[in-house]
Amino acid sequence: MIDITTENFETEVVLASQTVPVLVDFWAPWCGPCKSLSPVLEKLETEMDGRFVLAKINSDEQQELSQAFGIRSIPTCVLMVGGKPVDGFMGALTEGKLREFLAKHLPSDEELQAEDTAQAAQEHLQSGDVHTALEHLAQALHTDPANDDVRFDFVKLAISAGLLDQAAAALAPAMARIPVALRFEALQQFLNAMEFVLNDPRGKLPPTEFDKLIAANKRDFEARFGKARVLMATSQWEAALDELLEIIMRDKTWDAQAPRKTFVAILELLTPPKPKKAVADNKTAGGIELAGLATVEQDEQSAMISAYRRRLSMALN
Secondary structure, eight states: OEEOOTTTHIIIIIIGGGTSOEEEEEEOTTOHHHHHHHHHHHHHHHHHTTSSEEEEEETTTOHHHHHHTTOOSSSEEEEEETTEEEEEEESOOOHHHHHHHHHTTSOOHHHHHHHHHHHHHHHHHHTTOHHHHHHHHHHHHHHOTTOHHHHHHHHHHHHHTTOHHHHHHHHHHHHTSSSOOHHHHHHHHHHHHHHHHHHSGGGGSOHHHHHHHHHHOTTOHHHHHHHHHHHHHTTOHHHHHHHHHHHHHHOTTHHHHHHHHHHHHHHHHHSOOOOTTOOSSSBOTTOOBOOOOOOOOOOHHHHHHHHHHHHHHHHHO
């Protein structure tokens, strides 16, 4: 349990809710229902051991926060997730009703276990142990099949490791959805490129052999596309993008727009994930100004991705 003021609201509520749900309890010392609700909330916070954080705001002392959230009666509880309110209730609910309310939003045992396993996988990957990282991600996906972040990480790593059958099997459920999420479509294009390199005779050719074919015929799109896929397999992303762009500029619709789809897939695969503690702007959903949230400068990869997005847009117009 944390006592919240305007001074620590940003850190203990907005930023903290990026990683764990924060239940904000607006109360006052004179409020009878508040006195009956508070010990139940504290009991559940302890019992649930980190699944949510209880943040208490004395509405008499912190009127700016109360006004920002539009509090009209107390007790009022607001659940914050990702820096924004997602649900809430007024009045002193029974313990059973509180459990029902929390169960709608808090991660299950399986989800928590999967998150811990996935975190362990990332640690192994950072140390260079790809095999163990894959084992952990596979375990996490088995524990929590609905976790798309884990599914994405497992498929991407499996493709990179050449385990294409495992990657295809894990990717299939995501590709069966309508619409297909862009990041999974990107993985499908990555998988297609790796299958070309491993299974198609042309995939064994070095880029220089493709260059000879292209020099003889600038519109040999099969050669250009094959070369791009070979470059993808060896993580020569910019060179692959350049080759794909050459096809797109000459024929936007060739092969059912496969070059454009592959181009977009590479950009998606290279785009770093959003930081878990990122905040979109300098205001919370309650309208409170937040200080000290500096804009992160683009790194070289982000700048490269932006440049290629502009080039694709120009080629398509």
